[in-house]
Amino acid sequence: MATSVRSAAAPRHLVPIPPASAGHVRGLARFGTRTGPRSARGLSMVVAESTRRRAKEGGGGDGVLWAPVLGGPGAELGDQLSVVMKFGGSSVSSAARMEEVAGLILAFPEERPVVVLSAMGKTTNLLLLAGEKAVGCGVIHVSEIEEWNTIKDLHIKTVEELGLQRSVIHDMLDELEQLLKGIAMMKELTLRTRDYLVSFGECMSTRIFAAYLNKIGVKARQYDAFDIGFITTDDFGNADVLEATYPAVAKRLHGDWIRDPAIPVVTGFLGKGWKSGAVTTLGRGGSDLTATTIGKALGLREIQVWKDVDGVLTCDPNIYPHAKTVPFLTFEEATELAYFGAQVLHPQSMRPAREGDIPVRVKNSYNPKAPGTLITKQREMDKVVLTSIVLKSNVTMLDIVSTRMLGQFGFLARVFAIFEDLGISVDCVATSEVSISVSLDPSKIWSRELIQQELDNVVEELEKIAIVHLLQQRAIISLIGNVQRSSLILEKAFHVLRKSGVNVQMISQGASKVNMSLIVHDSEAKACIKALHQAFFEDEDVLTQVETENLLVSIVHFSSQLPTE
Numbered sequence: 001m002a003t004s005v006r007s008a009a010a011p012r013h014l015v016p017i018p019p020a021s022a023g024h025v026r027g028l029a030r031f032g033t034r035t036g037p038r039s040a041r042g043l044s045m046v047v048a049e050s051t052r053r054r055a056k057e058g059g060g061g062d063g064v065l066w067a068p069v070l071g072g073p074g075a076e077l078g079d080q081l082s083v084v085m086k087f088g089g090s091s092v093s094s095a096a097r098m099e100e101v102a103g104l105i106l107a108f109p110e111e112r113p114v115v116v117l118s119a120m121g122k123t124t125n126l127l128l129l130a131g132e133k134a135v136g137c138g139v140i141h142v143s144e145i146e147e148w149n150t151i152k153d154l155h156i157k158t159v160e161e162l163g164l165q166r167s168v169i170h171d172m173l174d175e176l177e178q179l180l181k182g183i184a185m186m187k188e189l190t191l192r193t194r195d196y197l198v199s200f201g202e203c204m205s206t207r208i209f210a211a212y213l214n215k216i217g218v219k220a221r222q223y224d225a226f227d228i229g230f231i232t233t234d235d236f237g238n239a240d241v242l243e244a245t246y247p248a249v250a251k252r253l254h255g256d257w258i259r260d261p262a263i264p265v266v267t268g269f270l271g272k273g274w275k276s277g278a279v280t281t282l283g284r285g286g287s288d289l290t291a292t293t294i295g296k297a298l299g300l301r302e303i304q305v306w307k308d309v310d311g312v313l314t315c316d317p318n319i320y321p322h323a324k325t326v327p328f329l330t331f332e333e334a335t336e337l338a339y340f341g342a343q344v345l346h347p348q349s350m351r352p353a354r355e356g357d358i359p360v361r362v363k364n365s366y367n368p369k370a371p372g373t374l375i376t377k378q379r380e381m382d383k384v385v386l387t388s389i390v391l392k393s394n395v396t397m398l399d400i401v402s403t404r405m406l407g408q409f410g411f412l413a414r415v416f417a418i419f420e421d422l423g424i425s426v427d428c429v430a431t432s433e434v435s436i437s438v439s440l441d442p443s444k445i446w447s448r449e450l451i452q453q454e455l456d457n458v459v460e461e462l463e464k465i466a467i468v469h470l471l472q473q474r475a476i477i478s479l480i481g482n483v484q485r486s487s488l489i490l491e492k493a494f495h496v497l498r499k500s501g502v503n504v505q506m507i508s509q510g511a512s513k514v515n516m517s518l519i520v521h522d523s524e525a526k527a528c529i530k531a532l533h534q535a536f537f538e539d540e541d542v543l544t545q546v547e548t549e550n551l552l553v554s555i556v557h558f559s560s561q562l563p564t565e
C-alpha cells in the first residue's frame, strides 16, 4: 500500500490571519462562488479584488484576511490545531469542487484545521462495482471495466484541471489496476480485499487535495489513517475504532504539527485491523467517524462535517423536498437519527464527540453561509416537539410467538441468544408475555440488505421454540423529538396516519427517550413521511384540528354521562 506523501513546501505561503493583524493584509477570499481559485495566481487575484472592495467598504466585508505566513519564511504558528473539517464525497467530486473547498478552508482565518476527506463523488460505489465485475471478467478484460475507466478518468482529469503532476496519483492508479487484475485472477473478492480496494478512493482524493493546497501556497501534509494510528477491529466492511486510536493519532498529528506545521489532510473511512494489520473500513459514510475520532483525540474545539445539504434536515430531502434545516440537535438525537437511517451522519460518529464533549457542526459546502446544524450535549428542549422524521426502508420484521416450551423469561433470553449467535442486530422490539416482534437491522450488511440465507438461518433456529412469521418489505418511520411530549406526538401522528388510511403494524419507544418508531408497509412509507412532515413542520392548524376533535369527543362523552330527565 502506498505510504503518506510528504508534500514539498511551496515557495510562497499564504495563511489566513485575524483582522486585528491587518497590517499584514494580503487580501480577501470570498464565500459563495461555485468555482474557487484555479491557481495560486488565481487565488491572489480573487484576494486582491476582494481587498479593494473591502477597503472601499471600510473593512468588515464578507471575506477573510490573508498573509504569507503558514510554514513560510518567518512563519509564526503559535496556535494549535483547532477544528476538524470533514468534506464528504459530494463536496470533493471534481477539480472545481476541490478548489471551492480549498477556498472554504482558507476562509476561516482563525482556524488551524485538520482536514478529513472522503473519496471523490461516487468513487466508493464505483470501486465496489469494479471489484465485483473483476471477479467474473477475466484478467485480460479488466482494463475494459467501465467503472474502473470512470474512476481513472475522473482522477486524471481532476489532477490535470488542478494543474498538478500526474505523479500525484500515478502509483495509486497502477496499484489499483494490479489489484483488479489480482481479483480477476483469483476469481474472488473477500471482505478483506474489498476494504483494501475501496481504500484507494480516500487515498487518492487526499493526495490530490494536499498537493493542490501545497500548489496554491498553503502547506499541507497527506496522511493515510491506517498509517497514523487508526486501530480497529478486524470486522472488514464495518470495523469499530479501538481506544488505542486516540493517543496514537494525537501523538502523530500533534507531534508533526509542532515539528513542522502543515495542514493535515487525512483519509476518512479507513483504519488498520489490530490483528490482521490489514486496511479496514468503518462502514459506509465512515469518514464522519474519522472526523469525530480525530476531534476527540486532539481535544479540538469543534468538528465540522461539510455536506451537500444545509445541515441535518427535518426529513430526507430525496423523499420529500420541503425538508427544513434543524438548527440544533443533541448528540442523542443525532445518534438516533443516524442509527434509524438518516444517511446524513454515520451512526457511530456521535460517540467520540459526545465522549469528548466536542460540538459537531453540519454545514453545506455548496452554501457555506447557511448556519447549518449544531450538535451538542444539551439543548433547550422546552419548545421542542418533533425534530426530524427518519425512514428506514426494506426492513424485515419477525413476529415470534412462543410455543410455551419455555417460561417468559427463558423465552426472551433464548430469542436474543439466537440473534447474538447469528450476529444479527435488531432495531425495534415490542413484547407481550408470549410473543415478541422485532425488526432486523439491515445496515450491518455492506449492501444494507439482509442476505436471504442469514434470514433462513434465523427463522430455522427460532422455529425450535416458537411460531415465526417473517414479514418483509416493511419500513420503520422514526419520530425523533421530545419524548416528554410523546402523547402529543403520537396523537398527532396517529391522527395523520388514520386520515391517510395507514395501519401501523408495530410501535416501539427506545429507552433513549428521543425516538418513537412506527412500522408500516414499505409501499405506504413515503406517503406517510410526506403527510407527517406537512402536519408537524408545515401545517400549524393540524394540532388545532386534533385538539378540536378531541374536545368534541370529550364533550360527547361528557354529555352522554349527563343524567337524562
Ligand SMILES: Nc1ncnc2c1ncn2[C@@H]1O[C@H](COP(=O)(O)OP(=O)(O)O)[C@@H](O)[C@H]1O
Pocket (backbone or CB within 6 Å): 087, 088, 089, 090, 091, 118, 285, 306, 307, 308, 309, 311, 312, 313, 314, 315, 316, 317, 318, 341, 342, 343, 344, 345, 388
Ligand atoms: N435528515 C436528513 N438530513 C439531511 N440529509 C439527509 C437526511 N436524510 C438523508 N439525507 C441525505 O444525506 C445526504 C448527505 O449525506 P452524505 O451523502 O453521506 O454526504 P457526504 O457524502 O457529503 O458526507 C444528503 O445529500 C441527503 O440526500
Ligand SMILES: N[C@@H](CC(=O)OP(=O)(O)O)C(=O)O
Pocket (backbone or CB within 6 Å): 087, 088, 089, 090, 118, 119, 124, 125, 201, 268, 269, 283, 284, 285, 286, 287, 288
Ligand atoms: N467514501 C466512503 C466513506 C464516506 O464517508 O463517504 P461520504 O462522506 O461521501 O458519505 C463511502 O462512500 O461510504
